[in-house]
Amino acid sequence: MSSFLISILGDRRKLVHLHWLVFKLFWIIFSTAAIAQADxxxxxxxxxxxxxxxxxxxxxxxxxxxxxxxxxxxxxxxxxxxxxxxxxxxxxxxxxxxxxxxxxxxxxxxxxxxxxxxxxxxxxxxxxxxxxxxxxxxxxxxxxxxxxxxxxxxxxxxDLAHFEKLNSDHGYYYITNDIWSYWPASFASSVSHKVILRWDGERFRLDLDKMRYPTPTPQQWKAALKDVDDALKEDGERRGALGVTLWDTVLDFIYTGHSELAWKFVREANPDALTGDNASLEEFCVMLKDSQYWPALEPTLKNMPEECAKAKSKADGKE
CATH class of the missing domain: 2.40.128 (Lipocalin)
Structure with a gap:
């Protein structure tokens, strides 16, 4: 008998309340199952x-x-x-x-x-x-x-996912986001990326060709690295700021067909961004492998670094 049950046996009112909660739980389970059979x-x-x-x-x-x-x-x-x-x-x-x-x-x-x-x-x-x-x-x-x-x-x-015509051909594209809720910090700093799905005759699948984007210019690359430097100066919100500046950028490269630039950006970013309580590349890759779009993304990854190759999804457990 668990310590929780032992602690409430001496209080009849709590025991009655527990019985009611158990009854209610079974009622919810029963009523949900009965919906399919109900008149x-x-x-x-x-x-x-x-x-x-x-x-x-x-x-x-x-x-x-x-x-x-x-x-x-x-x-x-x-x-x-x-x-x-x-x-x-x-x-x-x-x-x-x-x-x-x-x-x-x-x-x-x-x-x-x-x-x-x-x-x-x-x-x-x-x-x-x-x-x-x-x-x-x-x-x-x-x-x-x-x-x-x-x-x-x-x-x-x-919450803003929707269907939209992106060209003149038949059918619609489904526009949504791959949101890593509350990673690496608050919801506001959640890493995310716009995602485009298209019906393939069986289901709505990731359309990576539609999401492909040109490589950044040298000026854009330099500005992105500076954003990481600036994020490290944040007081108390550093992990969240890096989610927006570092990891959003890494995920952007992966989704737009430039995974080799994703790993290069991590290597060239300020090394302090990967120290202390800040998220690591392996932690990033754990989240990536837990994404529902991982099966479509995995074949596109080039020169995957060791930290990412050994990362395990949360379902498998992380060593």
Whole structure:
């Protein structure tokens, strides 16, 4: 018996409260599992309708729970008055389409637009956990020849992710960010990089050709190294400042097709940037290997330094 349980056995009120928490936990697990089996008529009956659009004969409706303990927030899709698809989660909020945002240059996309370039109409549904920064998922439904969930894009903290036309060909690109939340310091100093995905017939994949960028000029290179020197002068925020000046730059080289410049930049940067409590190259590479885009990035890396080659993902453990 754990010391925690022993400490509460002498207090009946705490024990009763523990029993209630255990019961509630089992109820949440049971109710979540039961959603898939529940009668459609019993779902989304005690919660508020938040959105409704009709696209190609399908009616998409989102609902917000007035009390998540009673009913989860949910998405329901109707055809001829019958529910043909539903999704529910007490921890999520659901939104329909891409309405656009001029402030952040996010274009409006009409519901039913062909997102993939396959010539079939699609519909975007977004879920948000309601937490600060996190977490966002985008669900892409194909409407013809029959309704199906075509893709799920898990986007974590990228709250400005969106679809966008980047050229005149068919289909849209998906614009998001690879955000290493709270690394190496606060969220504001999180290392990140713009990411472009494109439908390849099976899923939305990293489009590294679209992300390729010219090498920096000698003047830009020198200015970037000076930014690292300046970051080392920060008081108390040095690790975070280096995240923006050093590691953002290294990740930028990797994503834009210049991994050899990434390692060169680390070698030429002020050596003090890698000492003390500052992040190391190996630590950077642990984060890189934990990125969901690592499988696409790994084949593009050239002359990987030893520190990066021996770095292990967090899932494998770090020696």
């Amino acid at each position: 459609n008529s019993k779902l989304c009956t005690r919660i508020r309708l938040t959105g409704s659009v009709t696209v190609r004969g399908y009616v998409f409706r989102t609902y917000e729970a007035t009390n998540p303990d009673d009913d989860p927030a949910c998405l329901r899709i109707y055809r001829n008055g019958n529910v043909v698809y539903r999704m529910a989660d007490a921890a999520e909020q659901y939104y329909l389409g891409q309405p656009g945002n001029t402030q952040f240059k996010i274009p409006r996309i009409s519901n039913g637009e062909d997102l993939t370039g396959d010539g079939r109409p699609d519909m975007i549904v977004t879920s948000w956990s309601g937490g600060a920064h996190c977490c966002f998922n985008h669900y892409i439904f194909e409407l013809e020849p029959k309704l199906r969930l075509l893709a799920t894009i898990k986007d974590g903290d990228s």
